[in-house]
Amino acid sequence: MKILKDKIVFISGASGGIGKACAELFAKSGAKLIISARTVEKVQEVANEIKEKYQTDVLALQLDVQDKKAVNELIDTLPLDWQKIDILVNNAGLARGMDKLHEGEPEDWEAMIDTNVKGLLYLTRKIVPRMLEHNVNGHVINIGSTAGIIAYPGGTVYCATKAAVKFISDGLRMDVVDTPIRVTNIQPGMVETNFSVVRFHGNQQKADNVYEGIEPLVAEDIADIVVYAASAPAHVQICEVTVTPTHQATGGIVHKEKK
Template sequence: MTRLRACIRSIGRFQRLSHPFTNPALFTNPTSFLFAAHRTSIRRTMASAMAKRLEGKTIVVTGASSGIGKSTAKEFARTSPKNLKLILTARRIDTLKEVAAEIAEEVGDGVKVLPVKLDVSNPDEVNNFVSSLPEEFKEIDVLVNNAGLVKGVAQAPEIAAEDIKVMFDTNVTGLINMTQAVLPIFKKRSEGGRGDIINIGSIAGREPYAGGSIYCATKSAVRSFTDAMRKELIATRIRVIEIDPGQVETEFSVVRFYGDKSKADAVYKGVEPLTGEDIAEVVVFAAGRRENVVIADTLVFPSHQAAAGVMHRKS
């Protein structure tokens, strides 16, 4: 043991700057050093296993021009950068092309990215989505239903009819139509079908709050649709997953307040909200599990949040 300590001290003196373990305690305590090395090895093994499971897959992410969708696309690319196809959809095609360029710059040409202009609230566009894809992108393996929005904080009877329509058309009908467009691809595979449907819900679908009645209703509908579909597909290898974020800082609040950034910024005053990257990591983790493992239902809060309306704000 004395010789081992001396050896590790020597390694620490001459190689500390280039060694991955920069905590000096690791070089004087052999047990800590070996445990840290083992832990790092496990992390690398887990990461490589997840990359291997995702390798060769074709993944659709809706609402991929910003926020959670954009972060999810990038996280998939980083996790499995050698052989992956990403279909990124949104209404803003120029922004999608920028996202595709950012991915190419970061991970190289091992990830093929197809930007597709798509408004999920338009049934005709969704119905033509799969048939219009290039042949090499048609065998979809993962659908991330992320596109969604909220408009206003009005309470009944003052809620604008157009706001009601756009929220239901996007958050509910759009999600259902996208699922029905892609699900036949999954169902034609062996053992009754294979593939992942990952729906981005919200704490609002579990806990309705004042000033959000319509948005909460849409996310509650997503939750019911997801739960029912999971039961309907139980005899297959198709995984149905819902991820419900709490407070996340994206364009969400800017859209809610019709572009008023000062009102949107006030939502996050005194707190540290989740980021799009936080939710993206959960999405990719769920998609990267063994085929027999379903992360069926996940609620993700920032540490200052305990419920839809229960938050601790620093003064």
């Protein structure tokens, strides 16, 4: 897509899943990429794959978005050629546990709040002023969830964090309404990535059970929507997209075929 050619796109949580799929599709569209993740080896592997496949520039960086100091230092020390960020994809996020609130682990709550909410805020706070400084038609794309619209049992804190993403997106859109910056919130339902493996603390069987009997979305489905929103003409702002598998109505209402 010509509109994305040579744009600089920053994607957090890009070592796999939706983040990696977004990186690949942006690269295919001619964009240059800054991709980050907590594990530098994994994100460097993604960068190497993309460079070889699409012959585009990719900068791979280690970053835990929960660490405000690390976020600030990383953005402040970007190489000169990478400072003019056009698009920010706040993708880093996670779910931990399926306990009832009164039985939950505070450590799980903190991981979700620090990543899904505070990490998104830290990156947005550092990058949006640079978009304004460089007078680019900037775009902030947040990966929310249907969990931010309707809660479901066992997901109280996760749902709260994704509701926060929705309202942060809405509020930021108001804050930058007098600028060229656009804000989009993508709210997927069931997407089969390593999401459920993380939620169940590495229990692959429990994770597999989540998607049994239904054809879930895949990471590439969400990447298609992200890149579509980013490639819309500058006067078009896609504010919010909610997407689910055909047999999912909400986080808690799913039809599964019996074996």
